[in-house]
Amino acid sequence: MLYILTASIILFIMILVFFRKKIKNLLTGKMGAMLKNFGEGLRSVKDVKSPALFIFQSFLIWFCYLLSLYVCFWCFDETRNLGIKPALVILLLGTVGVAVSPGGIGLYQIISTGILVFYGVTNGVQTSFPWIVWGAQFISIIVIGGLCFLLLPLLNRDKDGLSQST
Numbered sequence: 001m002l003y004i005l006t007a008s009i010i011l012f013i014m015i016l017v018f019f020r021k022k023i024k025n026l027l028t029g030k031m032g033a034m035l036k037n038f039g040e041g042l043r044s045v046k047d048v049k050s051p052a053l054f055i056f057q058s059f060l061i062w063f064c065y066l067l068s069l070y071v072c073f074w075c076f077d078e079t080r081n082l083g084i085k086p087a088l089v090i091l092l093l094g095t096v097g098v099a100v101s102p103g104g105i106g107l108y109q110i111i112s113t114g115i116l117v118f119y120g121v122t123n124g125v126q127t128s129f130p131w132i133v134w135g136a137q138f139i140s141i142i143v144i145g146g147l148c149f150l151l152l153p154l155l156n157r158d159k160d161g162l163s164q165s166t
Contacts, residue, residue, distance in 0.1 A: 065137075066091050072133045078125040079116070086119045094130075108134055 016023065027035070048054045070087040073079040090112050097111045098104030112130035121129070 062091075068137065069133060072129070072136070075132065076125045076129060078121045078123060079129060082119060082121070086115065090115050090130075103138070104134060 045051050045054060066084070066087055069091055070084055073082050073087065093111050093115060094104070094108045097107035097109075101107040109127070109130040112133070113126050116126040116129060
């Protein structure tokens with residue numbers, strides 16, 4: 001075990017040295033800008049009116065995403081017995097696919113399919129399940145977002161019946 005660990009560390013250092021210019025370019029290019037913007041977003045939490053409430057509501061949103069994914073497991077016999085852990089793995093790794101590709105289309109399904117295969121789901125369910133989950137959430141966001149967009153002017157009226165300006 002010690003030999004494997006030592007060899008792994010040496011290999012890792014060699015890779016870092018060999019690819020240092022490419023890693024530097026990656027961190028100063030698009031990926032670097034994305035990481036910088038992500039850090040700025042995290043730091044901006046302190047500027048909101050109620051940071052604790054904001055953080056709580058953010059966790060609540062992600063918890064609801066997790067539950068909606070877990071409930072979808074009940075749709076197929078092959079996924080019915082999967083627990084909350086595979087749902088959490090799909091949520092966390094699938095989020096990378098959504099962040100990297102537009103709306104996650106394609107990449108989310110590839111990542112989720114791989115995870116389901118890892119957990120032993122086969123018979124075509126491993127490919128149809130991610131599309132059903134992604135499609136259901138996409139349609140929900142379009143429908144509920146559209147309704148909210150239509151209701152926003154009605155809910156933001158002041159006493160005179162005029163919409164508020166920002």
